[in-house]
Amino acid sequence: MHGKTRVASNQSLTVPPALEMRGISKRFPGVVALDRVDFSVRGGEIHSLIGQNGAGKSTLMNILSGVYPPDEGQILIDGKAVTIGHPREALRRGIGTVYQELSLLPNLSVADNIFLGREAGNGFVIDERVIVDRARAVLDLLGETAIDVTARARNLPLAQQQIVEIAKVLSHEPRILILDEPTAPLAAEETRRLFAILHELKTRGLAIIFISHRFQEIVAHCDRGTILRNGRLVLTLPLAGVTEEELAERMIGQQVEGCYRTEDQTRPDSAEVLLEVNGLSVGDRVHDVSFALRRGEIIGVTGLLGAGQNELARALFGIAPKAAGTIRRRGREVRIGSPAEAIDQGICLLTEHRKQEGLFPDLSVKENMTLPSLGVFRRGGVFLDNGRERDAVRRFIDALHIVVRSAGSRVRTLSGGNQQKVILARWLMRDLEVLIFIEPTRGIDVGAKAEIYGDLVRLAGEGKGIIVVSTELPEILGLSDRILVMHGGRLARVVEREAATEEGLLATIQGGHADGV
Amino acid sequence: MASDWGSRVDRGGRVAAEGATIVGDHPSGARAAGERSPLSLASALAGGLSGVVVVVALALVFGLTSPYFLTPDNAFNILRQMSVIGVVGIGATLVILIGGIDLSVGSVALLTGGFTGTLILNYGVNPWLAIVAGLAAAAFVGLVNGTLVELLQISPVIVTLGTLIVVRGIGQAILWLNNSWVYVEDPLFAYIAAERWFFLPVSAALMFILYLIVSMVMTQTSFGRAVYAIGNNQRAAVLCGLPVNRVKVLVYMLGGLFAGIGGLLVAARTGVVNPTAGLGLEFQVITAVVLGGTSLRDGIGRVEKTLVGTAILAMVLNYLTIRGVPDTWQTSVTGLMILAAVVLDRLLRRTREG
Numbered sequence: 024m025h026g027k028t029r030v031a032s033n034q035s036l037t038v039p040p041a042l043e044m045r046g047i048s049k050r051f052p053g054v055v056a057l058d059r060v061d062f063s064v065r066g067g068e069i070h071s072l073i074g075q076n077g078a079g080k081s082t083l084m085n086i087l088s089g090v091y092p093p094d095e096g097q098i099l100i101d102g103k104a105v106t107i108g109h110p111r112e113a114l115r116r117g118i119g120t121v122y123q124e125l126s127l128l129p130n131l132s133v134a135d136n137i138f139l140g141r142e143a144g145n146g147f148v149i150d151e152r153v154i155v156d157r158a159r160a161v162l163d164l165l166g167e168t169a170i171d172v173t174a175r176a177r178n179l180p181l182a183q184q185q186i187v188e189i190a191k192v193l194s195h196e197p198r199i200l201i202l203d204e205p206t207a208p209l210a211a212e213e214t215r216r217l218f219a220i221l222h223e224l225k226t227r228g229l230a231i232i233f234i235s236h237r238f239q240e241i242v243a244h245c246d247r248g249t250i251l252r253n254g255r256l257v258l259t260l261p262l263a264g265v266t267e268e269e270l271a272e273r274m275i276g277q278q279v280e281g282c283y284r285t286e287d288q289t290r291p292d293s294a295e296v297l298l299e300v301n302g303l304s305v306g307d308r309v310h311d312v313s314f315a316l317r318r319g320e321i322i323g324v325t326g327l328l329g330a331g332q333n334e335l336a337r338a339l340f341g342i343a344p345k346a347a348g349t350i351r352r353r354g355r356e357v358r359i360g361s362p363a364e365a366i367d368q369g370i371c372l373l374t375e376h377r378k379q380e381g382l383f384p385d386l387s388v389k390e391n392m393t394l395p396s397l398g399v400f401r402r403g404g405v406f407l408d409n410g411r412e413r414d415a416v417r418r419f420i421d422a423l424h425i426v427v428r429s430a431g432s433r434v435r436t437l438s439g440g441n442q443q444k445v446i447l448a449r450w451l452m453r454d455l456e457v458l459i460f461i462e463p464t465r466g467i468d469v470g471a472k473a474e475i476y477g478d479l480v481r482l483a484g485e486g487k488g489i490i491v492v493s494t495e496l497p498e499i500l501g502l503s504d505r506i507l508v509m510h511g512g513r514l515a516r517v518v519e520r521e522a523a524t525e526e527g528l529l530a531t532i533q534g535g536h537a538d539g540v
Numbered sequence: 541m542a543s544d545w546g547s548r549v550d551r552g553g554r555v556a557a558e559g560a561t562i563v564g565d566h567p568s569g570a571r572a573a574g575e576r577s578p579l580s581l582a583s584a585l586a587g588g589l590s591g592v593v594v595v596v597a598l599a600l601v602f603g604l605t606s607p608y609f610l611t612p613d614n615a616f617n618i619l620r621q622m623s624v625i626g627v628v629g630i631g632a633t634l635v636i637l638i639g640g641i642d643l644s645v646g647s648v649a650l651l652t653g654g655f656t657g658t659l660i661l662n663y664g665v666n667p668w669l670a671i672v673a674g675l676a677a678a679a680f681v682g683l684v685n686g687t688l689v690e691l692l693q694i695s696p697v698i699v700t701l702g703t704l705i706v707v708r709g710i711g712q713a714i715l716w717l718n719n720s721w722v723y724v725e726d727p728l729f730a731y732i733a734a735e736r737w738f739f740l741p742v743s744a745a746l747m748f749i750l751y752l753i754v755s756m757v758m759t760q761t762s763f764g765r766a767v768y769a770i771g772n773n774q775r776a777a778v779l780c781g782l783p784v785n786r787v788k789v790l791v792y793m794l795g796g797l798f799a800g801i802g803g804l805l806v807a808a809r810t811g812v813v814n815p816t817a818g819l820g821l822e823f824q825v826i827t828a829v830v831l832g833g834t835s836l837r838d839g840i841g842r843v844e845k846t847l848v849g850t851a852i853l854a855m856v857l858n859y860l861t862i863r864g865v866p867d868t869w870q871t872s873v874t875g876l877m878i879l880a881a882v883v884l885d886r887l888l889r890r891t892r893e894g
Contacts, residue, residue, distance in 0.1 A: 340779075342778075342779065361778075361781075362778060362779050362780070362781045363781040363782075363783065365781075366781040367781075372779070374779070379773075379775055379776070380775050380776055380779050381776055381779070382773065382776060383768075383769050383772040383773050383776055383777075384772065384773070385772050385838055385839070385840050386768060386769065386772055390765060390768070390769070393765075394765060394766075394769055394777075394780050394782070395780045395781055395782075397762040397765060398762070401762070405761060406756075406760045406761060407760050407761060407762070407765075409760075449780075
């Protein structure tokens, strides 16, 4: 609030910004997530934080909201250096975060959700009326008079839940508001309403940090933008008059072109069809998707977060329930109801959740690699042949350049890139024909990325069929023979590699229209 | 089959080897961040070596403070005492490795002893056959435990608390057929109680043999690998195509089976099965497993460690007995040991994860 009046009286040069982060660095095992990043936001502005997945946006915001401390650097609020050791401390210092995942408790009322943990009353008995009134007041401020504060959270439509989520954060009266992809689940009209609210909050002097992958929203509604790439600050710029294309260009920057496919590596059109998907629907997330994967081909699947591409991949591996449609392997219709069945059909999946769904962190590299192939190493039916197992593991460690002290090292101690290669080796050892990757290089440093791209290209050259699901456009453009663009759970467009351009894809990803480039 | 698989791997290996020439230099190859293992010293100490050190240290301290403790007779006592907890601890370790818990082992021990004894005493069944029947009953309880826990996703604490009560009731009902006491006077059982193998009481020798076998199974077979994989990351195990439910149910069956063997050893040692047989055994067994250093989460641990934990527990209980500490206090000491072990487990977990 003060910020605005002061800006109005033309003292903006002397008034410190509401938030300033100076020289922030953060390293995780194997990855430099942030490298001396400067970031500042003024009161009364909507500031967009822009970057691809893995650029460091989330890390920066996690540091700001007290999830973990920076390794180096300073955080200043209104010009005063502060430390933020815990999310509660962030809230106390006036930093409120609306996370991408909704955090409402479905069985509590809207009012109870908003004031969860801060119930009014005498300490024993909660005074429900006071809470209801105060919740009403907060929502009124947002211009949301239609929401029944006594309704259970789960009975509200998604868009209203999102508003309640924002109300919950605003009830703490923050001065800095972080919104992490708030528009991803919203339809156009709901998005418009959300921005109306944000503009209102802005005029009241809040510093708003807005994260989104939709450039259209960013250029239309944000005052300034800060672009991150690979953990480094690219620049901070005023967004007035900037086009979506310029922004995309700045965000993507120079790429590791060398390791992508070259023209002569593309597959012949006559190659055998390894996998054919017809009219596939998955829950309410994927509708009526059809495509065919040929031997030696890399298909890229992209779309906005939540456009259904991940569920599509998961359904092919039997971990998302297929609602309709058929899957054929080499011409024969197959049933894939579990990962075991998928593997039997020669299909494997490397998910984006490497830690939760891929690794056995406390088991050795060897044990991680050979688990699905143990049948091979049996000697006389029961016991495993350790020597042969170790030899096979060593071959893959060498071939994929996995940096590891020994085959017995715990996978927990490896860098992200090497962990991903261990999982890749796991499936190569099993010699499956169809390899599906979701975000294969998320959280992996640039060098290891290049190696993994090289591995994928080589594997396609050797006759595997590969599906790469990714939200990183350069990755999709660099690797794919064909690109499937998903929008709202549907296949919006199929682009051949020769016809694909960054701008064209972006337009389809965001708008879903199947025409024009 | 085997050769078919073999060729697949070879093909994979060759595929990869060719690739090496294409990839050539690997820019990030030198990056070895995170190679420093946070678990090195602390867990190595806590795991293998330190257990044995504690056993030796306890033996020295107890031997110095009690003239009776280090005598051969008492050593045999400790070994006999160890054998029941130790054998039941094998199954309990596996159950804990997959993230479960089995509270019903004491009741299963009673059921197996009572059932086997009754078959021999009342029906004149061949003792070997009776033993097989008793162990089948034990494994069946494990099957029920595993099925309820896995297929219906009920907490193992609740499920096995239920079977603890139900199975103890059934065991006591069987004993009622004989006025609550079954005397096991079969020569086979007498042999186990009286004889020695390799200078060891038969029950202790059996325990060591079982540890040897299970230890090999855990490290050298796909089943053992599957147990560790499920314990360390169940979700990833499912995505590797492992038959996770089947393995977990099988582990609960083994938990029941080893509890049944424990029950037979109790019957052999005391020559009688009474309604209190196996009472509280579950806590002693869990204490031994945790003292040995098997983690209650994450599937980290080894069966051999439980042998060390059993030795520590048996020595402490034995020492308290020969120093004339009443039984009631021994219960509290067991409780304190389990708490200490759990606290240690948590602290180690922190060091491990940094």
